[in-house]
Amino acid sequence: MIEKMRFITITGPKAEFDRVVGTYLNKYEIHLENALSELSSVQDLKPFVETNPYKDIHAKALELADRFDNKQPVKATNMTLSEASTIILSASREMEDLTAGKKKLGVDREHLLELQKKIEPFRSLDYELDKIQDFKFIKYRFGRISREYYTKFSKFVYESLTTVFVECRNDADYVWGVYFVPASEAEKTDTIFSSLHFENISLASEYEGTPEQAYNSLVKKLEENQKSIDDINAEMKSRLSSRSDQVLNAYEHISVYSNNFDVRKMAALTTISKRNASYFILCGWITEESAPALLHDIDKDKNIYCLSEKDLASINSKPPTKLNNFKIFRPFEMFIKMYGLPAYNEMDPTLFVAITYSIIFGIMFGDVGQGLCLAIGGGLLYYFKKMPLAAIVSSAGVFSTIMGFMYGSIFGFEDVLPHIWLNPMENVMTVLLTAVAFGSGLIIIAMIINIVNGIKAKDVEKVFFDTNGAAGLVFYVMILVCVVLVATGNPMPAGIVLLVFLGIPLILIFLREPLSHLVEKKAEILPEQKGMFFVESFFELFEIVLSYLTNSISFLRVGAFAISHAAMMGVVMLFAGAHTGNPNILIVILGNIFVAGMEGLIVGIQVLRLEYYEMFSRFYRGTGKGFKPYKSK
Incomplete structure (x- = not known):
């Protein structure tokens, strides 16, 4: 789900700015916005521009910290800015001779590379x-x-x-x-x-x-040059190793001061003439959950004020999106971010994706043995490496295992486990028709989500007249009802029923733009070029009707891959001689690895395609901006 946001404005005397940043922005997660942009209607505002006094010492600290493989100190130590600066300056002086030597070697290297570049094309000249x-x-x-x-x-x-x-x-x-x-x-x-x-x-x-001899000589000189640079780097690291924690702690403290100072870029200044004093203004977003604690702290802070705004309609910038899902669904946020974060007033599709992706993968890749391998392997990889994709693979593997029991398949063997539902190879039409029916159900759910998003955004066209709004939903459901009635040999509904549930929705979709303008009481109901509007709307309507058919049929691939997986494992069993009752175990193992690797990758991509193109396109825009709190720096 998407966390609720509150817009806050923090103000106080200019002299208190650094303390406020260090106290509150480093304690609470606040997504900063440019105060000048947010408060553009306020007069007498000016940018808070000052030269960063920590710039030089921070550059030296960063150069020293880069000498270490890990920039995090083993043990954190509290120190003042003066103490941190003294440590960095002392370490830099210790490195002066090595730094000068490395700089000279760098200049020499650039010269050698230039000579090498010039002579290289002429190496064949003997x-x-x-x-x-x-x-x-x-x-x-x-x-x-x-x-x-x-x-x-x-x-x-x-x-x-x-x-x-x-x-x-x-x-x-x-x-x-x-x-x-x-x-x-x-x-x-x-x-x-x-x-x-x-x-x-x-x-x-x-x-x-010769050019070839000259080129080889330069290669040798470059190797010697690189060795000298590596020796200096090693010597630098050796000299700093005894005081690594000191240097890294100093670097962290100076980085905090430098970053805190740079917050001025996001702030604005105003002057109160009566007091002849300058005040800073900071604007940003904080979660509803954290807002009360921040307001309580600032209430006790003399001269610092914080205003909180719950009505977001008057705010210039869009609220950022912070996803907050249950831990089991959090890895699927990766797919959401790949497509684009949801806008603040959109539904978070993470739960929908987590459930549908895992189920569809399981249907297309149903095998108890291979599913368990994916579930266990992905789970272990996520446990040790914290890779979101590994957790997704593990979740998909669980559903693959479940569907393997439904199909009665384990490592390609179809006669070891009794199938709970059916054998895909023996019930091809049932599998394909079930896949289309399942896909149609997902399309209906996607349409309902689109209507909910339209209600949240107060978008009349999206709710009532859109292809995936109420009109489109009624039309699509009626088409499905008619298909089911024909397939089961039942009579079709009366003509008046078809007219109401098929004709009227199409008319509403055809006239969705003028109808939306009418409901919203806009001055211009129809566009100026009415003839072009009706021609374009007709062809769009024709395309829309076709898209309902093609999108539903697209889910045939779900059943097709289930059959394909069974067929490929059947080929593996054939090569292994499983029909003789004494299969070649090596071929079975290699075949399972090949099928699981190749088809698992293909199925994973195909399921993601269905998510993005057949479902997301109906209800999801992904135009949100991420919540990036200053604290994370």
Whole structure:
């Protein structure tokens, strides 16, 4: 579910700002909003702009903390800002010689990488570079030319020039090479190459031997350079290891001061002329559950005031979304966040997704043995690694196990357990029709959720006239009733009943825009281009009617995968020789691993597709913004 929010405004003397941030924002979870934006109608507000005095010391502290694999101190220690600064400055001075050495090595490395980058395209040239540079009567140019111009050059220009072009490397865009030309012809040849957009690459005199030898020499120097840098890093870590807790505690304290100071970016200042004093204003969101405790604390704080607003209609910004579900359903929030968080006035679909995803997965992947493996493996992985996906796999595995009992399947063996419901391979049509019926039920639930969302958002069109509103729900349910009556050989309802339950909903959907305007008492009921409106509405209505059919049929895949899983395990049993009564255990094991891995992944993706495209698209927008309290920093 989505936690209820309350909008708060905290104000007090400017001199009390840092204390307020340290006391209240680090104690309570408050999602800050920009006060200038929220209070745009208030006059005489100005931004709270000051230079962060902790910026430099925080940068040094961060540089030192980065030397450790874990930035969390083993034992937390209380210290003042002065003590933390002294520790960081002392440690930084201790590192000055190593830092200077590392900086010089970094500059050298950049130079070596630049030399390597320049020479790399010419490695195939088998001639010593220093000899080329000693030429007196022959001029040379290293560089590259685009493939387009190189083709033209080769066909139409090359033969007429007194030059030799040696191609060294090429790719889809460029050709690298070097051309040689007599000194007397150099100016003319350079002009022609320039007109072909030949890009000169100047090679320094630092290269020795052939380009390949020079390149290998640079690789060796870079390796030596990296080793020196690693040695310095190790020495830095060694020097800091004895005081790691001191440094990390100091870093944490300075980070808190720096972060607290930066809250000024979200605050506003106002001046009360009578008192000639400046006051800060902070705005943000806090949960209904935490609001009373915050208000109680601030009530006892002299000169600090907090206003709480329950009526959110007058607030400029949208309330953030904080999901708060039972622990067993919390891993499924991952799927919700992938699609987009629900808006504050939407229903949280986490419970719906948790139940439907697990059930559909179980129907499509019903096997007692494989389901238990998924349930146990996913559970252990979640227990040790806290991976949400592992918990989802475990939950899906539980329902896979249940459906395995329903199908009477364990590791692909269909004759070990008696099936409680049916065998998919022997009841293909029953499985497919049940899947479509199950899918239709989920679509109806999705429509009901959409109507509830419309009521919460006070959206008349969404509630009554939308494809997934009341009109669409009546039409869809009536279609299902008619299909069931025809399939069971019962007579269809009377014409007047069909007209009321099929015709009227379609008319309401067709005219949903003008009807909504009429109910909301808007001045313009129909758009100006009425002809275009009716044409577009007709084709939209035709598409909507088709979508009801296609969306329902889409759930055939649920039954199809159940049959497919049974068929694939049947193939594994065939290869293992299970029909002889003495199956090859190795083939059974390998076959189960292959099917569980491949089909489990495919089924997981297909179920998520059904959730997103067949159900979410009917009721869910996912336009919410996450609740990001300052305390979490």
